[in-house]
Amino acid sequence: MNASYQTLQNRIAELENELASIRAAVRDNENHTQPHEIAGFGVDPQGNVKNEDRNWNETQARIRESEERFKVIANIAPVLIWLAGPDKLCYFFNKGWLDFTGRTMEQENGNGWAEGVHAEDYERCLQIYNTKFDARQEFSMNYRLRRFDGEYRWISDRGVPQYTESGVFLGYVGGCMDIHDQMNFAESLEKEVQNRTLQLKKSEEFLQSILNTTSNSIASYEAVYDDAGEIYDFRILYSNEETYSQYAMRFESITGRMCSEVYPEIFKKGVFEKLVKCVKTGKPDAYVTDYQNSNGTFWFDASIESNGNRVTVTARNITEELKADLQLNELNEKLKIQNSIFNHSEENANFGSFALTLATNKLECSDNLYRLVGHLPQEFTPSFDQFISFLHPGDRQRAIRDGMRALETKNLVQNDYRVITKDGSLKYLRLSGKFINEGGRQIMIGAMQDVTKDIQLNEALRLKNMELKRNNEELASFSYVASHDLQEPLRKIRAFSSRILEKQPHFSDSTKDYFNRIVSAATRMQKLIEALLSYSNTGNSEVSFVDTDLNKILEDVQTDLEDLIEEKNVTIEVSRLPVLRVIPLQFQQLLQNLISNSIKYSKPHVPPFIKIRAEMTHELEKGSSYWKISVSDNGIGFDQRYESRIFDLFQRLHGKSEFEGTGIGLAICKKIAQNHHGFMSAKGMPGEGSTFSVYLPVEMDA
Missing domain, CATH: 3.30.450.20 (PAS domain)
Structure with missing residues (x-):
């Protein structure tokens, strides 16, 4: 606590003593005042003011003057001041205290001031306050007090007991100072001292480790001269424990012995020459050398210093460092390679x-x-x-x-x-x-x-899709025209040709043949248009897959072909078909086309025999499992070399005069199989029959 603070405390104590003396005098006057004097209101029979009352008024004036003077000094003091009575309760706090805490006199009086003491300091402060108060002893204590903004600040509080001149205890007067910044500075200074002490300790340990660690050895040698005054050897004067552990020797076994006897390798690796040079020139030197023993090869980084004809060699075992450097170099090389790969990858991608x-x-x-x-x-x-x-x-x-x-x-x-x-x-x-x-x-x-190319390709694809959409719309328009406008003239050609033949029976045979050919050509054209419409509708994306019993589909197909089956005396043998998730109408068309083909391409005078079966199979080339549904017949067959062409549009292996057809039926079957994420195959042999198979993924199995 500084001198100005101590002076202020002393002045406060003097004022308090003066105030206490005045109060004591007042109490003495009160004790000597007679009842009749009080009853007479301090006036004698002649109307004069009594001397006792005059003294009383003067005393009260002095008290008020002293109190006012005390409050003025206390309120302008740059410290926090408090007063407590003999009952330990505080009854006054100066302006500095109230400004600091942001509370009123009424809130602080009594024990209210303790509400601002930090919870961790409260019990300690209360113990000091009560103990010293009961013993009437001066005290000092540091604690944290809550400031008006809620921050707890360290303050130093000093309390002094006050007495009257006659020795009556009046209470305590106290003064406090904000020492928060000083405390923080002291703590930081203490931490700095601790850190510096720790650094010095580490330095000391490091210096000590130089002399006796697992990686450093120190030895002192004395030059030995021949008769010509030339150094021919060195005598070992001192070696620390590490030197012996490195060379697997006992401490007392080498002291006083010659280096040529203990370390003969120094004469082979140029170390002896460096020792001699250091003695002669007085200049320090250094070298790196290796040493081999039963435990392996060790490397040392050594320095030489001379003192007259003596040299001191400090060697540090750098074997692990070299290994670590080697590993680090290897890691750096790997990192360079990885970075190079990554950089190339970035460029390529x-x-x-x-x-x-x-x-x-x-x-x-x-x-x-x-x-x-x-x-x-x-x-x-x-x-x-x-x-x-x-x-x-x-x-x-x-x-x-x-x-x-x-x-x-x-x-x-x-x-x-x-x-x-x-x-x-x-x-x-x-x-x-x-x-x-x-x-x-x-x-x-x-x-x-x-992604410039991707964006450009996507834009090109978008334009192509728009163009495709327009083409599809045009195709849909063409389909409408084909299904209505194009077929209408064909129907009229057929109808009018037939009527002409009916009304003109006298036509020559050649004329009738021409008209029959016209009707036949129109009929083929109409069927071709219908087949093309069927093929285009096969790719309609608005259809939906349904869990379907293929046996029911096959029954419907046989019902539709019932007349043709009876006419050709067809025998159909069917094994149990599965329930699959298919497009019912398309799959019905597929089976109908395959069965119709088998009947159409049957051998003359041989009743058609058609066998339909289903089995699970695994296609190695495609790497998936499929349902294989096959339609086999005993018809005319085909040459296997035409397998790749048989499913193409308008491909016919026989003349129009031999077998009626458009060359679109199998192309429609292939497209239906693709719509079901499958494929088709065909096997045949001329005169032996054909087998057409459709493969559907097992995942579509209901």
Whole structure:
């Protein structure tokens, strides 16, 4: 506590003593005042004021004057002042105290002041206060007191007991000072002292380890001269324990012996010459050498210092360091290779990577990220603002909003942005990434890929799709025309030709033949149009797959072909078919086409025999399991070399005069199989019959 504070405390104590003396005098006057004097209101029979009352008034005036003077001094004092009576209860706090705590006199009086003492200091302060108060002893204590802003600050509180001149105990007067900053400074200074002490201790331990550790050996040698005054050997004067442990020797076994006897290898590796040179020149030297024993090869980094004809050699075992350096070099080489692979991968994949440390706003970019924007690696200092400047003006605001949203949500959403490169060309870069926590730091890592070609291809695909949509619409329009407008003239040709033949029976045979050919050609044309419409409708995407019993489908097909089956005396043998998820109408058309083909291409005068069966099979080439549904017959068959052509549009292996047909039926079957994610195959032999198989994935099995 400084001198000014002590002086102020002494002055407060003097005022309090003076105030206490005045109060004691008042009590003495009160004790000597007679009742009749009090009853007479201090006036004698002649109307004069009594001397006792005059003294009383003067005393009261002195008390008020002293109290006012005390309060003025206390309130302007730069310390916190309090007064307590003999009952331990405080009855006065100066303005400094009230300003500090932000409370009123009424709130602080009594024991109210204790409400601001920190909970961890309360019991200790109360113990000191009560103990010293009961013993009427001066006390000092430090504790934390809550300031008006809620912060607890360390204060130093000193309390002094007060007495009257006659020795009557009046209570305590106390003064406090804010020592929070001094306490913090003292703590920081103490920590600094502790840290410095720890550093010195570590330095001492390090110096000690130089003399006796697992990696350092110290030895002192004395030069030995021959008759010509030349050094021919060195005598060992001292070696620490590490020297002996390294060479597996006992301490007393080498002291006083010659180096040529104990360390003969120094004469083979140039060490002896360095020792001699150091003695002669007085200059320090150093060398690195190896030593081999039964435990392996060890490397030492040694330094030599001379003192007259003596040298001191300090050797440090660097074997582990060399191994670590070797491992580090290997790791660095691997890292270089990995970085090279990664850089090449970035170039090949046409993307660049980056890492943004959020705390420091430091942005690191790969070399290829610079190239993506048309710059050389490290050509500019990367930053968020810098990359925003590369963006197309129409994308900048969106990129800024996306960046702010990513920082708030810690979620980086994939987006495409247009970038104007250094040479002015336009690129599309796709940004993606995520946030990670690395060593307590939040880092946003990501990649930017050049998707210009993808964007351009997608745009071209979009245009092609639009064109395809227009073509489909035109095809739909053509289908309508084909199904109505084109067939109407054909129907009229057939109808009018038939009527002409009926009304003109006298036509010659050649004329009748011409008209029959006209009707036949119109009929074939009409069937061809109907087949084309059927083929185009097979690819309709608006159909749906339904769990279907193929046995029921087959029954419907046989019912539709009932007349033809009876006419040709057809025998159909069917094994149990599965329930599959198919497009019912299309699959019915597929079976009908296959059965119709078997009947159509039957051998003359041989009743057709058709066998239909289903089995599970695994196609090795396609690597999946399928339901195989086969339709076999005993018809005319076909040459197997035509298998690849038989399912194409308008492909016929026989003349129109031999077998009626459009060449579209099997093409429709193939398309239906593809609609069901399957495929078809055909096997045949001329004169032996044919087998047509449709393969449907097992996953479609109901």
